[in-house]
Amino acid sequence: MGRPAMMVIGLDCAAPRLVFERYRDAMPNLSALMQHGTWGSLRSSEPPITVPAWTCMVSGRDAGELGLYGFRNRVVGETGLRLANGDDVRVKRVWDWLGEHGHRVAPLFVPLTSPPTAVRGQMVSGCMWPGGDAPWCFPRALEAEIADRFGPYRADVEDFRADDLDRIYRDIVRMTEQHFDIAEHVWRKEQPDFMMMVEIGVDRFHHAFWRHIDPEHPRHESGNPWEHVGSEYYRLLDTRIGRLCDMGDDNTAVLVVSDHGAHAMHGGFCINEWLIREGYLVLREQPSQPAPLDHASIDWKRTTAWAEGGYYARVFLNVAGREPNGRVEPSEVRAVRDKLRGAIEHAQDDEGDRVPVSVRIPEEYYVQARGFPPDLMVYFDDLKLRAIGSIGSGRIRVTENDTGPDSCNHDWNGIFIMSGGGTAARGYVEGAEIYDVTPTILGAFGVPRPPGILGRDWSR
Ligand SMILES: [Zn+2]
Incomplete structure (x- = not known):
């Protein structure tokens, strides 16, 4: 075996029923990863919300330890709440430990990485980047390199809880395509040992379109003009995941995860x-x-x-x-x-x-x-x-x-699919939790488990 490598592809809000059942036929690449690897539901954090869930996943800490109980949190002396940002993360994340052990890392678009922090490699901020002149890459020279190739950075979709669904869908697809373009570019040019990207477009898609794509939603109308976009968008994700995986070699493990699931809002x-x-x-x-x-x-x-x-x-x-x-x-x-x-x-x-x-x-x-x-x-x-x-x-x-x-609520279970790079192929498993992701990544690289973190290692 050569040097270990890993790609983590995060699909924010991807639900087991959609990936493993409803859209499985539209996702041949993910289906192949499942066939040759280990897969199942991934129990989210409490609460099962983007902030803190991704930070729980990449740190092995629960929301209480992080002191992050949602996107906005109280501060002493006030009754109002303040929006969290990367400065509120006061613990090491998996890419920090990998970097300390000499691995080149590239966390891309992960929530709570704005402002970006110094890593042994590259970082691109995630969906809460405030825009304007605020930094969004480490090192900052990467900002111009990306913008020159792929246009202005699309950190998120504006105003996704609105009625102009044509515009929202177009913006989601453009953002998703740009994110995968950036990931391919970073993988090719920087050759990181560990790359992790999070696609927030899946979450935005669910919040905007759930009622139209889920026949079990109480206000679903059969034959509505948006019914087909579910399989269309998931097919796009699968195509881009397939392209990214093809850039890896036999030593490259692939991990596809989500931070929580989704179901109809009643x-x-x-x-x-x-x-x-x-x-x-x-x-x-x-x-x-x-x-x-x-x-x-x-x-x-x-x-x-x-x-x-x-x-x-x-x-x-x-x-x-x-x-x-x-x-x-x-x-x-x-x-x-x-x-x-x-x-x-x-x-x-x-x-x-x-x-x-x-x-x-x-x-x-x-x-x-x-x-x-x-x-x-x-x-x-x-x-x-x-x-x-x-x-x-x-x-x-x-x-x-x-x-x-908004017709979509978050649900407790996200997804977990791991394949390749010498990781264990157990087929369908039960009991995986969001806290397992950090020890599993470290296990795949042979990096010792840091004291105090939660979770189990599924890599071997
Ligand atoms: Zn989320």
Whole structure:
């Protein structure tokens, strides 16, 4: 055997049912990797959201250890949230350890790599690059080299929760093609031992088109003009993955992974409406129409808890000394939290029906709970319902998202396909987790496992 090499191809939001079943015929290259390798579902992080999921995957740390509970996180002294960026990642990632052991690396488009960091090779920032003059490559000379060949860098698709689906699809395809063009160029020119690219277009595609491509979505219309784009887009992905894999040799292992899955969105649970109804959240005046929870209108002196919405609800108690106008004494936090937990676990919708709820307490669930963890993490109907943070709908349960058209929710299981380069060919396996990816990559390179990381090595 020669020098080991590996390509990791990340398909953000790729779901097992689509890759392994519905579009398998449209994906002959992925199907061949499955036939000759090890594959199965990959259990996502908690929460199963792009941030923190990719960072959990490439660091072997859970969201609590990272102190990243979503795209936006609280900071001490404020009730608002701040968008995370690469500076918030305070642990080493798999490419750092590989570089320390002399391997040339090229992480491309991985979330939370903006601003880019110095690596033993090249880095191109991912979907949260702010644009403009902000750096997006390490070394920076790579920016001009890429832009000269492939045009202005497309870090993400603008405004993908909108109604102009023609434009959104065109932008997704252009971005995906550009990303694979850049990856091929870097592989050919720089000859990294380890290259990892993440394609965010799959996630954007699901959020924009899920209702149209999934016959099981409650509002799916058979014969709609977008029905065919599912197999079309997945075929494009497969073609580009095949082209990339052909650039490797017998020593090159290929790993195809996703950070979480996807399924139909069945509506939302208005968590702040519920907290108002139960007396935990008190407003000075009721909004006349649906609006984001406006902190200015909250009567903090009488408020015990409020929540941030999203795929799950982050419920925060209004704690004296922690929140600017806190009223729950620190000595009472545990009792208030337990009472609120019990109430949420018995929540009912507008018709008096129980809503299936699961609740986690960060300090009990994670290895550590760093940063500013929520007091309760709440999932509704196993992620079929979103947590709606806005207020004023007058309802507990709604059918639409509150931040633009979206018919796709994240799901717990992503995908995992590993093949070639002397890695073990086990066929279909169960039980793989997102934390397994870092030890598996390090195992394929023979790099010793760093202390303190999670996960198992599937490479041998
Ligand atoms: Zn994602």
